[in-house]
Amino acid sequence: MQICVLGAGVAGLTTAYCLAREGHEVTVIDGQPEVALGASYANGGQLSYSYVAPLADPAVLPHLPAWLLRHDSALRFIPRFDLQQWRWCLTFLQACRTDRARQTMLELLSLGALSKATLRELVQREAIEFDYVHNGKLVIYRDKGQFEQARRKMDYLVGAGAAQQALDVSACVNLEPALADAGPLLAGGIHAPSEEAGDCRQFCLALARVLRERYKVCFSLGTRIDRIVTEGRRAVAIRTSGEDVPAAAFVVALGNGSVPLLSMLGVRVPVYPLTGYSLTVQSVPGFTPAVSVTDLHRKVVYASLGSRMRIAGMVEITGMDESQRADRLALLERHAKEVFPRAGNYTAKATWCGHRPATPDSKPLIGPTPYGNLWLNTGHGALGFTLACGSARLLADAIAGRTPTLDLKAYALTR
Numbered sequence: 198m199q200i201c202v203l204g205a206g207v208a209g210l211t212t213a214y215c216l217a218r219e220g221h222e223v224t225v226i227d228g229q230p231e232v233a234l235g236a237s238y239a240n241g242g243q244l245s246y247s248y249v250a251p252l253a254d255p256a257v258l259p260h261l262p263a264w265l266l267r268h269d270s271a272l273r274f275i276p277r278f279d280l281q282q283w284r285w286c287l288t289f290l291q292a293c294r295t296d297r298a299r300q301t302m303l304e305l306l307s308l309g310a311l312s313k314a315t316l317r318e319l320v321q322r323e324a325i326e327f328d329y330v331h332n333g334k335l336v337i338y339r340d341k342g343q344f345e346q347a348r349r350k351m352d353y354l355v356g357a358g359a360a361q362q363a364l365d366v367s368a369c370v371n372l373e374p375a376l377a378d379a380g381p382l383l384a385g386g387i388h389a390p391s392e393e394a395g396d397c398r399q400f401c402l403a404l405a406r407v408l409r410e411r412y413k414v415c416f417s418l419g420t421r422i423d424r425i426v427t428e429g430r431r432a433v434a435i436r437t438s439g440e441d442v443p444a445a446a447f448v449v450a451l452g453n454g455s456v457p458l459l460s461m462l463g464v465r466v467p468v469y470p471l472t473g474y475s476l477t478v479q480s481v482p483g484f485t486p487a488v489s490v491t492d493l494h495r496k497v498v499y500a501s502l503g504s505r506m507r508i509a510g511m512v513e514i515t516g517m518d519e520s521q522r523a524d525r526l527a528l529l530e531r532h533a534k535e536v537f538p539r540a541g542n543y544t545a546k547a548t549w550c551g552h553r554p555a556t557p558d559s560k561p562l563i564g565p566t567p568y569g570n571l572w573l574n575t576g577h578g579a580l581g582f583t584l585a586c587g588s589a590r591l592l593a594d595a596i597a598g599r600t601p602t603l604d605l606k607a608y609a610l611t612r
């Protein structure tokens with residue numbers, strides 16, 4: 198079958214891969230001149246399969262006043278005259294109930310496990326390189342109360358099959374000696390030894406090469422999609438800046454770009470951009486962490502990618518402003534220097550600002566739309582790299598009419 202995948206970020210490319218492997222004739226369209234120039238460009242690099250805490254959690258509620266009032270808060274909300282923003286925030290607050298947050302955690306955990314297995318198979322089969330490491334992850338806490346809360350959440354996740362263990366401060370520093378400088382700041386950590394890391398953009402570039410060369414996937418890059426042309430309840434073509442592209446089926450994997458195109462068809466997808474920033478510095482051997490680290494207090498993640506260290510963080514509910522804000526990047530750098538003062542050459546850094554395409558409950562949207570042959574694979578939020586391969590696998594099963602490994606209802610638009 199001829200299938201058109203809209204979007205060449207990590208969600209679109211992994212979807213194209215799963216579909217092309219099944220013998221479909223796949224075309225990938227993206228408005229940018231190269232793949233992975235959206236949210237997949239310089240993200241945190243963590244493949245966080247078993248530490249899948251959704252942002253919508255009752256624990257965030259006491260922090261809301263700080264988000265609203267403090268300029269140096271890692272999480273910031275700037276209210277706008279934007280119905281989409283307010284609707285998203287209200288649904289987010291509803292998703293902060295303990296029972297819903299726990300259910301979401303289990304569903305993300307299952308999707309994470311499927312993603313890990315699917316990514317490993319892909320890497321073995323196609324031998325692609327993207328600074329992929331099986332290095333585990335340590336989530337560090339500065340506050341004793343938060344650490345105790347995290348231990349309880351960990352017990353719940355371990356009961357559901359996640360591999361995690363709680364470490365006291367000296368065990369944290371033993372595991373990751375690069376944390377020695379930060380030792381006095383810490384209250385403890387949760388170690389997830391099965392986590393991985395890699396460079397998402399390199400992964401996308403390598404996968405696109407494989408798709409072109411081995412699976413004869415056609416790429417139409419630098420091609421803006423203006424609308425999806427429908428007849429009755431079926432999509433028939435993609436209207437681009439050039440010509441209409443017909444196909445038998447279509448997958449919307451446009452990240453934040455999914456919202457305007459689908460709303461033209463009367464399909465409302467609850468995706469909102471959560472802005473974040475990253476810094477990439479050259480590593481300093483002996484001082485750069487080998488294990489991926491998440492500083493929960495500051496909401497900053499660290500991953501070693503070959504000879505570089507990626508530092509990513511900040512969550513801003515402020516809309517799709519494309520400018521990199523110097524004050525937020527400077528704050529991110531200050532936070533990094535608090536924990537790893539000697540880990541990288543901070544003067545020669547690459548900076549980036551990206552927009553996580555996030556749903557209020559932190560689960561992606563995978564599956565059908567009201568248009569029979571128009572499918573969704575979008576809204577992966579803060580875990581798009583982690584969940585991409587499993588999401589693509591599930592969607593390919595659904596398109597083929599097979600019963601997917603996981604119940605698609607959990608990720609459906611109508612959930």
Ligand SMILES: Cc1cc2nc3c(=O)[nH]c(=O)nc-3n(C[C@H](O)[C@H](O)[C@H](O)COP(=O)(O)OP(=O)(O)OC[C@H]3O[C@@H](n4cnc5c(N)ncnc54)[C@H](O)[C@@H]3O)c2cc1C
Pocket residue numbers: 203204205206207208209226227228229232233234235236237238239240241242243244245420421422423450451452453454455458471472473474475498509510550551552553554574575576577578579580581582583584
């Ligand atoms: C700061 C930060 C740190 C992160 N850290 C991590 C992490 O450590 N681990 C993790 O798993 N995830 C992380 N993420 C999340 C992850 O990067 C995203 O979830 C993921 O990249 C989303 O992929 P996507 O393919 O859905 O979207 P994108 O990569 O944005 O791809 C969408 C594509 O659609 C195209 N497009 C949109 N509209 C149109 C249109 N009208 N016409 C043509 N083309 C269009 C865009 O050009 C783009 O290429 C992070 C994100 C950020 C911002």
